[in-house]
Structure formats: C-alpha cells, structure tokens
Amino acid sequence: MKTSSIFQILLILLLGSSALKAEDGHRLWFRYDLIAEPEILNHYRESITGLMVEGNSPSLKIAEDELSKGFKGLLGIDIPEVTSVGKGNIIVAGTPLNSPFIASMNLNEKLKKVNQEGYIIINTTYRKNKVILIAANTDIGVLYGSFHLLRLLQMHQNLSGIEIVSSPKINLRMLNHWDNLDGTVERGYAGSSLWDWTSLPDSISPRYIEYARANASIGINGTALTNVNANALILTKEYLAKVAVLADIFRPYGIKVYLTARFSAPVEIGNLKTADPLDPEVISWWNQKGDEIYTYVPDFGGFLVKANSEGQPGPQNYGRSHADGANMLADAVAPHKGIVMWRAFVYSNDVPDDRTKQAYSEFVPLDGKFRENVILQVKNGPLDFQPREPFHPVFGAMPETPLMMEFQITQEYLGFSTHLVYLAPLYEEVLKSDTYAKGKGSLVAKVIDGTLENHKISAIAGVANTGNTRNWTGHPFAQSNWYAFGRLAWDPYLGSAEIASEWIRMTFTNNIEIKEKISGIMLASREIAVNYMTPVGLHHIMSEGLHYGPGPWVDNTRHDWTSIYYHRADSEGIGFNRSSTGSNATGQYFPEVGGIFDRIESCPENLLLWFHHVPWDYQLSSGRDVWEELCFRYNAGVDSVRWIQNEWSEVQSSVDKERFEKVKSILEKQEENAMVWRDACLLYFQTFSNRPIPEIYEKPLHTLEYYKALKYTF
Numbered sequence: 001m002k003t004s005s006i007f008q009i010l011l012i013l014l015l016g017s018s019a020l021k022a023e024d025g026h027r028l029w030f031r032y033d034l035i036a037e038p039e040i041l042n043h044y045r046e047s048i049t050g051l052m053v054e055g056n057s058p059s060l061k062i063a064e065d066e067l068s069k070g071f072k073g074l075l076g077i078d079i080p081e082v083t084s085v086g087k088g089n090i091i092v093a094g095t096p097l098n099s100p101f102i103a104s105m106n107l108n109e110k111l112k113k114v115n116q117e118g119y120i121i122i123n124t125t126y127r128k129n130k131v132i133l134i135a136a137n138t139d140i141g142v143l144y145g146s147f148h149l150l151r152l153l154q155m156h157q158n159l160s161g162i163e164i165v166s167s168p169k170i171n172l173r174m175l176n177h178w179d180n181l182d183g184t185v186e187r188g189y190a191g192s193s194l195w196d197w198t199s200l201p202d203s204i205s206p207r208y209i210e211y212a213r214a215n216a217s218i219g220i221n222g223t224a225l226t227n228v229n230a231n232a233l234i235l236t237k238e239y240l241a242k243v244a245v246l247a248d249i250f251r252p253y254g255i256k257v258y259l260t261a262r263f264s265a266p267v268e269i270g271n272l273k274t275a276d277p278l279d280p281e282v283i284s285w286w287n288q289k290g291d292e293i294y295t296y297v298p299d300f301g302g303f304l305v306k307a308n309s310e311g312q313p314g315p316q317n318y319g320r321s322h323a324d325g326a327n328m329l330a331d332a333v334a335p336h337k338g339i340v341m342w343r344a345f346v347y348s349n350d351v352p353d354d355r356t357k358q359a360y361s362e363f364v365p366l367d368g369k370f371r372e373n374v375i376l377q378v379k380n381g382p383l384d385f386q387p388r389e390p391f392h393p394v395f396g397a398m399p400e401t402p403l404m405m406e407f408q409i410t411q412e413y414l415g416f417s418t419h420l421v422y423l424a425p426l427y428e429e430v431l432k433s434d435t436y437a438k439g440k441g442s443l444v445a446k447v448i449d450g451t452l453e454n455h456k457i458s459a460i461a462g463v464a465n466t467g468n469t470r471n472w473t474g475h476p477f478a479q480s481n482w483y484a485f486g487r488l489a490w491d492p493y494l495g496s497a498e499i500a501s502e503w504i505r506m507t508f509t510n511n512i513e514i515k516e517k518i519s520g521i522m523l524a525s526r527e528i529a530v531n532y533m534t535p536v537g538l539h540h541i542m543s544e545g546l547h548y549g550p551g552p553w554v555d556n557t558r559h560d561w562t563s564i565y566y567h568r569a570d571s572e573g574i575g576f577n578r579s580s581t582g583s584n585a586t587g588q589y590f591p592e593v594g595g596i597f598d599r600i601e602s603c604p605e606n607l608l609l610w611f612h613h614v615p616w617d618y619q620l621s622s623g624r625d626v627w628e629e630l631c632f633r634y635n636a637g638v639d640s641v642r643w644i645q646n647e648w649s650e651v652q653s654s655v656d657k658e659r660f661e662k663v664k665s666i667l668e669k670q671e672e673n674a675m676v677w678r679d680a681c682l683l684y685f686q687t688f689s690n691r692p693i694p695e696i697y698e699k700p701l702h703t704l705e706y707y708k709a710l711k712y713t714f
C-alpha cells in the first residue's frame with residue numbers, strides 16, 4: 001500500500017474516532033459546536049467581536065477561558081481578547097473592584113439587586129459601540145454570569161436587549177457523594193468514585209477540573225466528598241492532605257469542600273474511650289480536629305453527619321440528643337465559619353409503628369435547641385427517596401431551625417442508570433408542595449430558601465449520580481438530573497419544562513420539533529416510572545437491598561424494611577393506614593394539608609395507598625376500582641415505555657449515532673424491566689385481591705414463582 005493511502009486511512013480513522021468520541025456524552029451540556037444556522041451565527045458574530053475580562057484572579061481566568069473557548073466553538077472564529085473598549089462589540093466581564101471599565105459604568109444600583117454570587121448581563125453602548133456587560137459583585141458571580149451567557153448562545157437566544165439579573169435563592173447548593181474511600185460508591189450506578197484517593201495528593205485527574213467546571217456552570221457551590229456512612233480515616237492527616245488538593249482545585253470554581261464526620265472518630269482514630277459529645281476530652285478532640293482541618297483547607301465548608309441511623313454511631317449511643325451531638329461538632333467548626341449539616345434521616349434500632357413518623361418525632365421537639373451554624377438536612381419525603389412520596393412533614397414544623405433539602409439524584413429506587421427518568425418533576429412537586437406552616441403559600445421551597453422564617457443559612461443537597469464512567473452518569477439522560485438539580489438549587493421556583501428545554505438544547509439539539517419530542521419524553525418519564533413501579537401511592541416494594549426491580553413479597557428482613565410492612569395487602573384491600581384511624585402520620589402535617597391526606601375521599605389518589613388501607617373494590621375517580629386501577633396503571637406504565645421507545649426512534653436522524661443507539665438499547669432494558677414490574681406486582685397482589693387481570697391487558701409472561709426467583713445484580 002502506498003504511504004499516501006495509509007495516511008488517508010489513518011486520517012479517516014482518526015477523524016472518525018474523534019467524531020465518535022465527541023459524542024460519547026463526556027462533554028455533558030457543554031457542546032460548543034459551530035452553530036449551523038447562518039442567521040443565528042451572523043447575529044452572534046456581529047454581537048461579539050472582542051472579549052475583555054479585567055482582573056486576574058483564578059476564577060476570572062476560568063471565566064475568560066470558558067468564554068473564549070465557547071465563542072470559538074460556537075462562532076467558529078477566534079474572538080480576540082482586547083484590553084480596551086471602543087472598537088467593535090465587546091463582551092466585558094468583571095466586577096467593579098477588578099475592572100476599571102465596569103467600575104466606570106455606574107452599575108451600583110443594579111449590582112445591589114444581586115447577592116454575592118449573583119450577576120447581571122446587560123446591553124449598553126460605549127462610544128457608539130455595543131457592549132454586553134457581565135457584571136457581578138464577586139469573581140464567582142462573573143464566572144456564573146459567563147456560563148449564563150454561553151448558555152444563551154448554546155440555546156440560540158437573541159442577545160439584543162437582554163437584561164438578566166440573577167442571584168441564587170439558596171446559599172449552599174451541594175452535591176453529596178456517597179463515595180467510599182475504597183473507590184466504591186454507595187448507590188452509585190456510573191462507575192467508581194471520581195476521587196482517586198490512592199493516587200492523591202500527587203496525581204491529579206483532569207476529571208477533577210471537569211467536575212468543578214460542570215458544577216460551576218449550574219451554580220453548585222459545595223461538595224461533600226465522602227459517604228454519610230462515614231469512615232473516620234478521612235479525618236486523618238494522610239487523607240486531609242488529599243482533600244486539600246481537591247479543595248484547591250475546586251476553589252476557583254466557587255466550590256467548597258465538606259466532609260462526613262463519623263461520630264465515633266474520637267474513639268476510632270483518636271484513641272479516646274468514648275465519643276460522648278458532652279465529655280470534655282471528646283469536645284477538645286473535635287475542636288483540635290476542626291482547627292487541624294482548617295490548616296489544610298482554610299475555607300473548609302463543614303461537616304455532614306448521619307448519626308444514629310442504620311447502625312451509624314451517634315450521640316444517642318451515650319444517652320445524648322441529636323442536638324447535643326450536632327452542637328458539639330458545630331462548636332468545633334464555628335471559629336472558622338464552618339457549618340454542620342445534621343441529617344434527619346434517622347430511625348432507631350427498634351421497629352416502630354410507622355417508620356415514616358420517626359424523623360418528625362425525634363427532631364421537632366428539638367426545634368430551637370441547635371446552634372446557629374447547624375442546619376438540619378431533611379430528605380424530600382418521610383421514607384426514603386421513593387418514586388413518589390408526600391413531602392416530609394418536618395418541613396414547616398421547625399420554625400426555629402434552618403432546614404435543608406436532600407434530594408437523591410442517583411436513581412436508587414428509580415431504576416438505576418437503566419431507566420430513563422427525568423427527576424425535575426419529582427423535585428418540583430416537592431418544592432411546590434404547600435406546608436401551610438404559616439397559612440396558604442408556605443411552600444417547601446420557602447422553607448428551604450429560608451424566606452419563610454428568615455433564616456440566615458439556607459441549603460439544598462443532591463445525592464450525586466456521578467461516577468468515573470466516561471459519560472459521568474451512566475444513562476445519557478441521567479445527566480439531565482444533575483443539571484436540573486443545580487438549576488433548581490439556584491432557583492427552586494423554576495419549572496421542570498423550562499429546565500428540560502435548556503438541557504436538551506445544550507445537550508442534543510435546538511431543532512424545536514426534536515426538542516419538543518425529547519422534552520415530551522422527559523416530562524412524562526417520572527410518572528411513567530411511578531405507574532409501572534409504585535402506582536396509586538404504593539411504596540418500598542423494590543427488591544431487597546439492591547432496590548432494583550420488584551419485590552412486593554419481601555418479608556424476610558427487619559419488619560420495617562420489608563415490602564409487606566409497606567403495602568399491607570390482604571384479602572380486604574391494600575395500603576398503609578396512616579390516617580387518624582391508623583398510625584396517624586397525617587397528624588404530623590399542618591391541619592389544612594393533613595386533613596386532606598387524612599380523609600380517604602380527599603386524599604390525592606396518587607398518594608392513596610400511602611395514607612390509606614383501601615378496599616379492593618373502592619371506586620376511584622377514573623371509574624375503576626383499586627384493583628382495576630392497579631391493572632390499568634401497571635399496564636399503562638409498560639405501554640408508555642414503548643411510547644418512549646417510539647418517540648425516541650423518531651429523533652434518530654437528529655441525534656448523533658452513538659448516543660442515539662445507547663439510549664435505544666437501554667430503553668429496551670427498561671421495557672423489559674417495566675414488564676417484570678408489571679407482571680410481578682399484578683400476579684403478587686392478585687393473590688390478595690383474588691380478581692382476574694382484565695382481558696384487555698397483556699397476560700403476564702411468567703408465573704409469580706418465576707419473578708420471585710429472579711436475582712438482580714448491578
């Protein structure tokens with residue numbers, strides 16, 4: 001073969017593979033590809049002829065590089081970095097402190113409207129030239145604003161006349177990584193941990209920077225690196241040196257590092273005999289540990305703690321309260337402005353009458369007993385990240401204590417990275433739930449953004465779905481959940497549809513028809529999963545331990561971990577009576593909403609079996625009775641997955657081959673698993689209802705025994 005043809009083949013291989021690589025999902029929502037539509041491209045090329053970022057902090061440097069890179073990719077030309085304004089249409093980014101030009105623009109009034117992380121993006125003119133200003137009070141604000149401007153370009157928005165004023169509504173917007181020091185990730189479905197503890201602090205993976213950039217682009221400003229099922233080793237010098245390296249990398253992206261504190265650490269790594277929070281030696285051990293951590297990480301965010309829950313040690317081991325434990329740790333970080341996020345996901349070792357009541361029962365009496373730098377981290381619902389739960393009754397019930405939200409981004413109970421489930425509708429449903437704590441309009445969002453009670457700290461956490469797999473999240477669509485979490489953390493009043501639209505435009509396409517199709521899939525996907533997994537308010541009927549696939553028959557473990565504990569199916573009916581005639585969990589809500597849940601007639605049907613034990617022949621608004629409704633919903637769920645498959649097949653020509661095929665093949669698995677869910681649950685519940693599955697529906701493919709014997713692995 002001639003050298004030239006070998007060269008040609010090599011070139012083709014090279015180009016081919018890089019084109020493929022480009023769409024393996026690694027780029028997330030940063031696809032700065034040349035804009036194909038001439039009109040839009042021209043508009044941007046006219047509006048942006050130069051870039052000026054004054055000031056030279058690391059964060060500003062990142063903003064400048066990102067803008068340059070974005071412009072170059074999207075506009076297909078190098079946009080020169082200029083040092084003065086007056087010629088051409090310049091993008092100017094900076095703060096009045098760092099940028100003499102911004103300082104000269106009299107933006108004080110406008111900048112007063114945004115907080116320390118907020119920004120404005122406005123059009124103005126300078127010596128007859130158009131200028132777009134990205135101005136903020138801090139360098140991080142500039143970085144956030146820069147990402148916003150790039151997002152507008154990626155979404156093909158017209159830049160003339162834009163006037164954006166944006167501030168995060170929640171102070172701390174965090175990811176919680178359930179990452180273990182051995183590299184495994186609890187409930188992680190996207191490979192191993194991103195943190196390579198073995199090779200830190202000497203070797204630095206480029207992914208640390210990519211991770212920080214992705215988070216900064218959506219405003220995430222905190223990361224708890226380690227699992228809440230904590231290992232005390234992370235608090236040793238050896239590990240703190242590693243943590244310091246990550247903190248240094250994340251800092252210019254506005255991200256602070258937090259660690260999980262194992263309550264028994266004074267015993268395990270400090271050689272003390274006790275971890276009693278009132279013991280002077282223990283107190284002093286934590287104080288010293290606090291001081292030590294800050295020598296490694298001067299802006300350390302603080303501790304995240306899971307105590308006295310699922311076997312984790314805590315203050316109750318010593319007869320002390322959660323407040324005693326939290327306050328002791330809070331005092332250790334207070335001199336350095338650190339905080340403690342104390343989780344409310346607790347339940348004791350004794351099987352309770354109703355597990356969903358425990359957090360409220362344990363914490364509400366402690367309201368007002370926590371230090372100022374303690375915030376209580378509450379899961380969205382009272383049980384455990386189910387496909388649907390009512391909002392947690394603690395929201396609104398502890399006015400003296402700042403409460404933060406914990407959402408799960410990783411899909412522990414929602415089909416791992418095998419099921420396409422866009423979670424923003426779940427988040428939105430919770431955030432927009434009305435607690436009635438201070439009358440109508442006391443939304444959960446207002447509890448956690450601090451506005452309901454005027455709390456100083458406000459926070460939201462999402463249990464991360466990231467891992468070291470090439471596309472970060474396993475399922476290409478799971479990236480949207482990371483994105484949506486960040487956007488809702490910035491503004492908990494945003495809508496799922498708007499967020500989906502942003503993500504699709506940046507991640508797939510600006511073609512309106514295709515965007516609508518993909519958005520239709522995403523917006524329907526959560527309800528679809530609810531239908532084939534846990535319709536009408538069913539919950540916690542997943543396979544034991546792993547939580548993938550159905551396991552409504554599970555009864556061989558601690559009672560409040562079994563499925564039968566939750567669905568309570570018998571020959572009369574199905575559902576957990578949590579009304580005033582049952583466990584009275586409805587009594588934990590404010591009367592306006594608790595009353596609605598309490599009465600079977602007024603209880604929302606999508607939570608019916610959560611709150612009530614309902615006769616099989618109880619009529620629902622659909623005209624079907626409970627048994628018929630279950631048959632209908634399980635089947636509708638499966639049919640809807642097929643509908644998704646069909647919709648997806650129609651976007652084929654507009655989506656790159658690699659991601660198209662990947663989603664297509666995972667959807668096949670989702671369909672299979674949805675059918676297993678349907679058949680297993682209907683066959684199982686049929687043993688109680690003693691009613692046939694109506695003829696109109698597909699017959700189960702296998703026997704109940706077959707489904708019971710299925711073993712799931714990940």
Ligand code: GCW
Binds near residue numbers: 186384
């Ligand atoms: O949902 C349960 C999970 C555990 C998790 C726990 C928690 C980290 O199954 O894996 O432990 O919640 O939130 O603490």
